[in-house]
Amino acid sequence: MANLKSTLCALAVCSLGATAVQAADVEVLHYWTSGGEAKAAGELKKMLEGKGDHWKDFAVAGGAGENAMTALKTRVVSGNPPAAAQLKGPAIQEWGDQGVLVSIDDVAKKDGWDKVLPPVVANVMKYKGQYVAAPVNVHRVNWLWINADALKKVNAKAPTTWDEFFKTADALQKAGIQPVAIGGQSWQEAELLETVALGVGGADFYKKAFVKLDQSALKGPTMIKVLETYRKVKSYTDKANAGRDWNLATAMVINGKAAMQFMGDWAKGEFSVAGKRAGVDYLCVAAPGSAGAYTFNVDSFAFFKLKDKDAAKGQRDLAGLLMSPEFQETFNLYKGSIPARQGMDLSKFDECGKKSAEDFKAAAAKGTLVPSWAHDMAISPAVEGAIYDVAGQFWNDDTMTPQVAAEKIAAAALTK
Known part of the structure; x- marks a missing residue:
């Protein structure tokens, strides 16, 4: 009998051990802390824990992720990276160069990612031909959000040109009525400059100036006009914007304290959380002059090499979830973006989401699909940061001429 008891105990321990291997702690670094974003992150946590893994939340506040990237560097340098971190664009390649990312190509091949992702997205997720990151969405940046009642009060239509806008x-x-809501933060100022550049100069100018960093384009007459328009937009913002978070600027439009906001479609998540309806309470239109183009920003999670080998199971569970049709639909309905995964049923998406998906395909076909430099998709973090600084200086110093600002942006583009 004693031997039988010992055998049963041993079997129980083995069973518990097997269960422990199946469950994994998955620490996820992200900067989704506003209403719609937090709801989206909560959905991912629920799905991962449904697979028997344990989500360890590593949320770092800060709309554009600068604080999160600082925290990530500290953790990686100390030899203790999270299992996955929210990364974008060239930063994925830079971390790949450091030798700290782990391939998830086995998951990608099993689930056929190459067949369901547009090449412009898939290429960003790979390092040396292998997937090291999973995309969760496509954001359109060049949106203008408008309080519908505010427009009615002045008997106006949504502006399609800069002349109409002014x-x-x-x-x-x-x-x-305050015409434009903005937060005085460097990334918001840079994003506005990006949107104005696309609307004033068009996709070809944008690519030449902010993707190829062509010196003649950055110093030329079109750039001067961009900066003049950018400064004119500022004259319609409030003086109390310093340090204001983007979602508080969105709240101003939601509550009718301001009429319009230039912001990526994560703003739509805030309207949704507030119970507002697209096309009724608010309008989503392409920013003036940019209707035929599309500035994209893709949120993705890159996976880091860990000392704990058992964590690999959790990382692969997370990678599979991020690209699953179920998560891509649920997440993007909360977040305001559209699925990165192509060919999905978008019947649950509102008119803004459907319009975004249509415009993404049309811009891809026309060659007017451009990466957002202000949101880490086009240029190195060093160059991006240097241009951020100039955009902020010009925004805050009315004595700086557009010509001087253009020269400074051109010099910033040479940052190593």
């Missing part, structure tokens, strides 16, 4: 802004200002 005419509408004048009418709003006369009616005592």
Whole structure:
């Protein structure tokens, strides 16, 4: 009998051990902390834990992720990286060069990622031909969000050109309505500059200036016009914007304290959380002059080499989930973006989501699909940071001329 008991105990221990191997701690570094974003992250946590893994939340506040990237560097340098971290664009390649990313190509091949991802997205997720990151969405950056009631009050339509935009802004200002909401943070100022550049110069100029970093384009007459327009937009913002988070600027539009906001489609998540309806309470339109183009920003998670070999199971579970049709639908409905995975049923998406998906395909076909330099998709972090600085200086110093600012941006593009 004693031997039988010992055998049963041993079997129980083995069984527990097997269960322990199946469950994994998966520490995920992200910067989704606003209403719609936090809801989306919560959904991912629920799905991962449904697979028997344990989500360890490593959320670092800060809309554009600068704080999160600082935290990631500290952890990687100390030899203790998270299992996955929210990374984008060239930063994925830079971490790959450091030898700290792990391949998830086995998951990608099993689930056929190459067949369901547009090449422009898939290529960003690979390092030396192998997937090291999984995309969760495609954001459109060049949106203008408008409070529908504010437009009605001044009997105006959504502006499609810069002339129409400034005419509408004048009418709003006369009616005592703040025309434009913005937060005085470097990434918001840079994003606005990017959107103005696309609307004023078009996709070809944008690619030459902010993807190829062509010196003549950055110093030329089109760039001067971009900067003049950028400064004019500033004259319709409030003076109390310093340090304001993007979602608080969105709240100003939601609550009717301001009429319009230039912001990527993560703003839509805030409208959704507030119970507002697209096409009724608010309008989503391409920023002036940019209707035929599409600035994309892809959120993705890169996977890091870990000392704990058991964690690999959790990483692969997470990678598979991130690209699953179920998660891509649920997540993007919360986040305001559209699925990175192509060929999905978008019937649950509102008119903004459907319009974004249509415009993405059309821009890809026309060659007017461009990566967002302000959101880490086009240029190195060093160059991006240097241009951020100039955009902020020009925004905050009315004595700096557009010509001087253009020269400074051109010099910033040479940063190593």
